[in-house]
Amino acid sequence: MKHLPKHLRPRWRYLAVELEAWPDADVSQGDFQRSVWFAAQNLYGDAGSADADLRVLEFSFSDGTGEALVRVRHGEVERGRAALACVDEVRGDPVRVAVRGVSGTMRAAEEKYLGRPSESRDEASVAFAGGTRRAVRRGDLVDVDCEDGFAGATDLDC
Structure with missing residues (x-):
């Protein structure tokens, strides 16, 4: 199957997300993804949540703190941020979700907002x-x- 030309490919933005919960909370990437989809569907309905197409690409969580990288369609950044703001629990554990920043590439979001080191030179x-x-x-x-x-x-x- 041929790839779409560049001007027809979907454009994405990447939201760097900070997570905080109680130290005994057990939050996995799948559970967080399910909570994000549920929040978007409750806020915007099926069609609106499908337009935003929120997807958790990277996730780390331990000892009550964590971070995630969430992909959202280019024109739906505000909807994505609003849906993330509606996430208040993951599998029964209360969770604070905060968007640290938005970037056009995964690498830039990781380096700028998630504190991952860039290549030293x-x-x-x-x-x-x-x-x-x-x-x-x-x-x-x-x-x-x-x-x-x-x-x-x-x-x-x-």
């Missing part, structure tokens, strides 16, 4: 191919600046 001078060259280090990877572009290397190569 250091610039350095390295000895490579018989000379000293500028390099960008990202973790174990080293990109060495050569005359006609960058060359990928490792720590052992430099």
Whole structure:
């Protein structure tokens, strides 16, 4: 099956969500997803909740705190935020749900609002191919600046 052209593909926004409950609360991704769908359906009905198409993509919860990444259609961000505000319990456990921020990509939402680290990047001078060259280090990877572009290397190569 062929992919849709870019201008016909659905556009998404990503809501970074903070969760807080009692320390003994047991909240799973499936239970939270069900509560989000239920809240959206009660607030907007079947057609409205289908338009928003809220989906929990990433979820972590332990010791009463957690965070989630929720996908919503581009034009339905306000409806999505309102539906999330209506979630007050998950499987009988009271839960506080707060939207930290909205982003156009999952990565940006994780880095900006969920506190996940971005790739660290250091610039350095390295000895490579018989000379000293500028390099960008990202973790174990080293990109060495050569005359006609960058060359990928490792720590052992430099």
